[in-house]
Amino acid sequence: MSALNSHDSGAGIALPVDLRSDTVTRPTEQMYEVMRTAPIGDDGLDFDPSVRMLEEGVATLLGKEEGLFVPSCTMANLLAVLAQTGRGEQVVLESSAHMYTSERGAATFTGLFYLGVPGLRGEMDLNHTEESLKGGKHKLHTGVLAMETSHNNSGGAVPGLAHMQAVYRLAEAQGVPVHLDGARLFNAAVALGVSAQAVAQHADTVSVCLSKGLSAPVGAVLVGPSAMMHQARRLRRMLGGTQRQAGIMAAAGLYGVQNMVSRLSEDHQRAQHLSRLINQLGLPISASQPQTNIVQIDIAQTGLDSNAWANNLESLGLLVRPWGKDRLRCVTHRHIGDEDIERAVACFKQGVRLVAG
Structure with a gap:
């Protein structure tokens, strides 16, 4: 029932x-208990122990060096773009990706250009993608390429791992970092019957939402290389995303990651x-x-x-x-x-x- x-x-x-x-989900009784008993500090000063446990736990789970707890997956995606691009560069995405249709804040704030390429059920057309990534005298330099799984506007479709690997290799050949909007990454991994890390390996940075199917009340985690995450942490403060006793919420998120995926x-x-x-x-x-x-x-x-x-x-x-x-x-x-x-x-x-x- x-x-x-x-x-x-x-x-x-x-x-x-x-x-x-699935954003309407409420915390479980166990989540409320871990929130009540979570060790907390000031995450804007000397860090919050529960936040650190969440960041390290998700980074390890996804096979990345470091994590960053943020209020929303929209902010996580924005930080991933800002930390890996320069003004006047372009962001390449599948044309119906959520970051393209609903989250183009980086373009508003920084003068970045978002370029959508054709795709089907979240999978980018590889020929168009390769052409979009190529630099040239009359082309914008691509700062980052972004994929999405599961793909929201395609009804929760899950791009295949072989496709993700092909896209990652195209970007790698041009020296372009890849970000994965993985708001529902755990749903995608379950649908594919693989680990979350098996999905995340085809991107340099990955965002995951805690407040959808995992039932945490708020928050997301961005993971990636340490140097890039250091930049993202600095930008988080500038965007007003640094929280104080955030361990109360982080504890619920960690419980969700550890207990709600199955x-x-x-x-x-x-x-x-x-x-x-x-x-x-x-x-x-x-x-x-x-x-x-x-x-x-x-x-x-x-x-x-x-x-x-x-x-x-x-x-x-x-x-x-x-x-x-x-x-x-x-x-x-x-x-x-x-x-x-x-x-x-x-x-x-x-x-x-x-x-x-």
Whole structure:
């Protein structure tokens, strides 16, 4: 049973099934306990012991030299770009990557240029990528290349390790560092059946989010070579990302990394179950085939746009996110149980009836 969605609110009314994102997850009771008892210091002065344990633990887990705890994965990605580029250089990414569509803050703040290359389900076209990396008299120098796994805008698709290795080698041949936006890296590793380090080895710097499927309340970790991380730590202070008794939150993140990864496969299985049930309805909506915990619902044939659909579903007790004009995004997580999947499917069925009028 769901920890948050299937139980009654106390007034005899069931809470909505919340499939908007895995960012809605709450800490476990064990997390609350480690937060309460975490040794803490001042991370802006002489470091915080719990923060250091998290940074060292994640760096070791991903096979990198050093880690840096930051408030969000957006900041981690920004620091990775800022620490490895110079003003007027370009950042090469797949054209639908989250860093390209939603996180171009570095361009605003520093005068960097973001160049999107064609791709499919998060995998960059290798010919376009190679051409984009080549320098020349009339071309911008590439400061960093960024990949993403799992790939948010492609419905949680997971680029293959062979593809990641090929991209890494193209960048390496041009002397360009590679950053991996691994907000859901652990989901990707679970989907591939490999260790997180096996994924992270195809990048120089890697960011991971702690507050999605791992259920920590806040935070992310950026890992990479020590020299680069020293620069990132300096930049973190300039961006206002240095925190004081941050060990309270870091302890929850470390617990998540150590204890919550193994259960991510449950979220993937429920996403697959949701997809199957929706596609079995025989209605003018269709669900993607998820590799991880994200399901995209195509509602183009219903004649109603995604915002109207989201509003209708909310009135029926289901929360989803509009994803473009003709798609809805559903994300499974720790608080979604089998009963919640059944309720969600029933809401979609009722939603189609509302559209039919």
